[in-house]
Amino acid sequence: MTVPAVLRVSNISKSYHLGGTLGSVLGVTRQNSLTALDCVSLDLRPGEILALVGESGSGKSTLAKILVGSVSASSGELDYRGAALPTKRGKDATRRIQMVFQDPYSSLNPRLTVGAILAELLWLHRIVPRKSLREESIRLLNLVGMQEDALDAYPSQFSGGQRQRIAIARALAVRPDVLIADEPVSALDVSVQATILDLFATLRLELGLSILFVAHNLAVVQHLSQRVAVMYLGRVVEVAETEELFANPRHPYTRALIDSIPRMSAASVNRELVLEGEPPSPFDVPSGCRFHPRCPVAVAACREVDPSLKSVALEHESACLRAFELAEFAPAH
Ligand SMILES: Nc1ncnc2c1ncn2[C@@H]1O[C@H](COP(=O)(O)OP(=O)(O)OP(=O)(O)O)[C@@H](O)[C@H]1O
Ligand code: SF4
Ligand SMILES: [Mg+2]
Secondary structure (H helix, E strand, O other): OOOOOOEEEEEEEEEEEOOHHHHHHOOOOOOOEEEEEEEEEEEEOOOOEEEEEOOOOOOHHHHHHHHHOOOOOOEEEEEEOOEEOOOOOOHHHHHHEEEEOOOHHHHOOOOOOHHHHHHHHHHHOOOOOHHHHHHHHHHHHHHOOOOHHHHHOOHHHOOHHHHHHHHHHHHHHOOOOEEEEEOOOOOOOHHHHHHHHHHHHHHHHHHOOEEEEEEOOHHHHOOOOOEEEEEEOOEEEEEEEHHHHHHOOOOHHHHHHHHOOOOOOOOOHHHOOOOOOOOOOOOOOOOOOOOHHHOOOOOHHHHOOOOOOEEEEOOEEEOOOOHHHHHHHOOOO
């Protein structure tokens, strides 16, 4: 049975038109628009962490911004719990879908104490009565593993990991049921990353949050997410449950991302699918399968046919013409 989505993205596209100065700075002469997202469809299910993974420029942040309403789509639809989300969102819709950024400074006013940052939001959205603002702020800090004494300090007095916890508390203040986290650990030390990933896992379980977790790297989300969507040049090219995706990838791009994760054993080295070249420019998307210039298993048809996302197994979709042959190239690990 299909689980109803909390957020449903249907055929969302986003183009940016680069005229004037920016176009000439980037050397854009003939083609002056780029397609950051091309007909993306995706569901975020209740209480899941869905990872959105792909190289730089694949469109992850553009999709994240469309989901929180800070960027509008060029076409397509976005539903929240079965109802269309209008371009101009009301206060309630804005409150329910909150964003956590890579750089917590961008969402924390450096001139306010942590207590003032939280109280301001709680009051603005009338989450609790005025007399309960301090108590609620302490509850939020405790939720993210911090203590009451943080209330009187400024964001600059904390480490990167603590600042990200405060930014998460701020996002939680308005009691959202969806968090869109855009690379929330990428700027943190490796030793701190694991503690923040644990926090997301705990918040999902304790608060029943649905979380879209954007990451560059599949390794980061392997033990965190329930499902993974892989993006390539503005398209979702594979979606599956995390365990299934790692055990049985059905797109060569996903396979290459998995093979590039450093391992203790070098046993699989000779059978890796290795990606060559840089991602192509979104100004000039290759014909046929957009991945074909870099695909180690491309065949002639891949230059002609643009594969759409199709079911290849239960809860598993891939946009590859050779999805069913990939097992032949399976790595040894
Ligand atoms: N405001 C904008 N104006 C013009 N082009 C943009 C704008 N925002 C994003 N783009 C372009 O859209 C494409 C997708 O960008 P996006 O930031 O969504 O990628 P990303 O997957 O988040 O990359 P990264 O991993 O580097 O954060 C890129 O080619 C980018 O240059
Ligand atoms: S359709 Fe062809 S080029 Fe595209 S990923 Fe599959 S094998 Fe590679
Ligand atoms: Mg990004």
